[in-house]
Amino acid sequence: MSEREHESAPPKWWHPAVVYQIYPLSFKDTKGNGRGDLKGIIDKLDYLNGTDRSLGVDAIWLNPIYPSPKKDHGYDVADYYAIDPELGDMETFDLLIQEANARNIKIIMDYVLNHTSSEHPWFQESRSSKNSPRSDWYIWLDPKPDGSAPNNWVSVFGGPAWTFDETRGQYYMHSFLSDQPDLNWRNPEVVEEMKNVLRFWMDRGVSGFRADAIEHLFKDSEFRDEPVNPHHDPNIGNPYNALIHTYSRNQRSEILRIINEIDEILSDGNQGFMISETWLCAEDLLEYHKASKGKACLPSNLNILGMPWQVDVIKNYIDRYDSILGNDHCPNYVFSNHDVSRIVDRLGKSKAKAVATLQLTLRGIPFIYYGAELGMGGAQIPPEEVQDPWEKQVPGLGINRDSARTPMQWDDGPYAGFSDVEPWLPLCDDYREVNVKKQLEDPDSVLNLYRSLIAIRRSSRALIKGRYQPLESGNENVLSYIREIEDEKLLVTINFSDNEAEVHIDIPGSEIILSTNKNRKLDKLTALDGLVLEGNEGCIFKLQ
Numbered sequence: 001m002s003e004r005e006h007e008s009a010p011p012k013w014w015h016p017a018v019v020y021q022i023y024p025l026s027f028k029d030t031k032g033n034g035r036g037d038l039k040g041i042i043d044k045l046d047y048l049n050g051t052d053r054s055l056g057v058d059a060i061w062l063n064p065i066y067p068s069p070k071k072d073h074g075y076d077v078a079d080y081y082a083i084d085p086e087l088g089d090m091e092t093f094d095l096l097i098q099e100a101n102a103r104n105i106k107i108i109m110d111y112v113l114n115h116t117s118s119e120h121p122w123f124q125e126s127r128s129s130k131n132s133p134r135s136d137w138y139i140w141l142d143p144k145p146d147g148s149a150p151n152n153w154v155s156v157f158g159g160p161a162w163t164f165d166e167t168r169g170q171y172y173m174h175s176f177l178s179d180q181p182d183l184n185w186r187n188p189e190v191v192e193e194m195k196n197v198l199r200f201w202m203d204r205g206v207s208g209f210r211a212d213a214i215e216h217l218f219k220d221s222e223f224r225d226e227p228v229n230p231h232h233d234p235n236i237g238n239p240y241n242a243l244i245h246t247y248s249r250n251q252r253s254e255i256l257r258i259i260n261e262i263d264e265i266l267s268d269g270n271q272g273f274m275i276s277e278t279w280l281c282a283e284d285l286l287e288y289h290k291a292s293k294g295k296a297c298l299p300s301n302l303n304i305l306g307m308p309w310q311v312d313v314i315k316n317y318i319d320r321y322d323s324i325l326g327n328d329h330c331p332n333y334v335f336s337n338h339d340v341s342r343i344v345d346r347l348g349k350s351k352a353k354a355v356a357t358l359q360l361t362l363r364g365i366p367f368i369y370y371g372a373e374l375g376m377g378g379a380q381i382p383p384e385e386v387q388d389p390w391e392k393q394v395p396g397l398g399i400n401r402d403s404a405r406t407p408m409q410w411d412d413g414p415y416a417g418f419s420d421v422e423p424w425l426p427l428c429d430d431y432r433e434v435n436v437k438k439q440l441e442d443p444d445s446v447l448n449l450y451r452s453l454i455a456i457r458r459s460s461r462a463l464i465k466g467r468y469q470p471l472e473s474g475n476e477n478v479l480s481y482i483r484e485i486e487d488e489k490l491l492v493t494i495n496f497s498d499n500e501a502e503v504h505i506d507i508p509g510s511e512i513i514l515s516t517n518k519n520r521k522l523d524k525l526t527a528l529d530g531l532v533l534e535g536n537e538g539c540i541f542k543l544q
Contacts, residue, residue, distance in 0.1 A: 034419050117179060378404050495533040
């Protein structure tokens, strides 16, 4: 597809979008119970978009807001067609849609499609009898002759993936907690009902979905034992990795078929969008893209989350991923989310601005996790205050996700402006320095850098639609690339090192339009051969 053909394709709202992920329990408490709620999100919409001092995002992705026993903080859904009373009600949700639309913000909901809560009425009916109308809505198998589980499959969260149910006299499968039984996606009734969930929320004004744990959707139809992983060390490794998960997940052809069916629903009217949680290599991500005939379903690209902050590693991956997708498909890059340590905890505070520069100048959709725009880190969680069920199941392996889910830091007040009472998770020690109020007043803050980057991105056709062109910087610590479309060409350079780095790029004078170095003068024609970047500096140049 040529550049002009690509540009003339029907516009999809998510292609130029910057998406902001909100963990609702940790964003803003308006009820005085130490837990965030929908009203809190409404109250903070002006921070996200709509005013001169807003961040400028185009969409917000909400982690689950359905009724739930919260054994896994909402990823155990008890009702797909309602709002968790702790967070609000449907009237409040409708107001959120209305107020978000008034600020040109789209709403993306978490779509928990692999499993429900064990308290969901569907599962209660399924477990009641082998002859119940929903008997086959979940995955049930008879015990082995000795009464043991049907096979050796294990749960991601630790322990067997099978739990025996006395009433049915059978085992049910759960990829995660025993409180989260897996739905049977080979049952057409289940497929149709879960499609109805999408239709229900789209009718209420939801513009997109994030599909949770989609690689677990289908299992081997013969339920064969998984191979043992010969490289696993039981003394230090996650017990889930003791097996090679050939049969309990990633049954590719059936997953891709469902993606195509969902794509047909979302593509109607060219407004629906879904991004699926996947941990796949670049070639496999392309398969997911191709399965979406209307290009409404994208796989999330989580690969950079596990990479060291090294130019050669990051550059090689981005070059390869972008080349594999080509201009026919819209990429995305995730640098943080609710399941991994925050950026500054993984890489150090000094890298926050360099990461922001990289993420917001690459091709495709950037996903910003709440607080990343502040350079916010995670709090230390004492063992007695751990909330994460994964950490509770397999303690001591460094899996605890609570530190990535601590309350948003709005100001330097007693509870960081998040709540008037003690929050459900501890605050970071540095919240008096790292908060929205203070950073808005500091021209050199991480927050104001994000605001500048998003504003530049919004006004630049090269950043929204342009090609990505790798470029050698002449320095092993500096990543450089060009974003180009017709008559607009931008060059990005990012120093991955804490030390100064000299760049050698044979391009004539260019205008600096952004630098993370507060002392560098903008709007200045600068030669790129011999340019010295300070440690961790990122720059954007408009080429003449």
